[in-house]
Amino acid sequence: MKTRLLALLVTLQCAQSALAGRVLPATLQVGEINAADSAQISFAAERSWLQALTGLFIPSGTAYPLAPGVRILDENNRFLLTGQLPGLVGRRVGVTVDMSGAINRIWVLTDDDLRTLARP
Numbered sequence: 001m002k003t004r005l006l007a008l009l010v011t012l013q014c015a016q017s018a019l020a021g022r023v024l025p026a027t028l029q030v031g032e033i034n035a036a037d038s039a040q041i042s043f044a045a046e047r048s049w050l051q052a053l054t055g056l057f058i059p060s061g062t063a064y065p066l067a068p069g070v071r072i073l074d075e076n077n078r079f080l081l082t083g084q085l086p087g088l089v090g091r092r093v094g095v096t097v098d099m100s101g102a103i104n105r106i107w108v109l110t111d112d113d114l115r116t117l118a119r120p
Helices: 002-018 049-054 082-088 111-118
Strands: 029-036 040-045 062-073 092-097 103-108
Touching: 029 082, 040 103, 062 082, 092 111
Parallel strands: 062 103
Antiparallel strands: 029 040, 029 092, 040 062, 092 103
16 A cells, blocks of 8 residues: 555656646746847847846847857757757747857747746
8 A cells, every 4th residue: 555655656746847837037038039040040039118227138139149058949848959940930939148148048939938927
């Protein structure tokens, strides 16, 4: 009986992490990819009034280099290669920028992600 209970608890613990969903960072900048190649992307960021006042935004339409180890995740958290970036033009994405100003992580956002990010 104890073995079955332990097995059930372990199974539930493993399933819990699978159902957790995507974890997006607080520093995520949301916008749209205007142009892309394997070395840089042109990103138009959405700006809230607070970001515009504090200056914590990525200027729209600027070409940004990709960090050497850029991680690109699609809607299902699968990794994409940099050669697949031109296929993401016009898509809503979230990006994070490293200390040198290069984009180091890109998430292709779903409608659920956008609703989650829109909450205050």
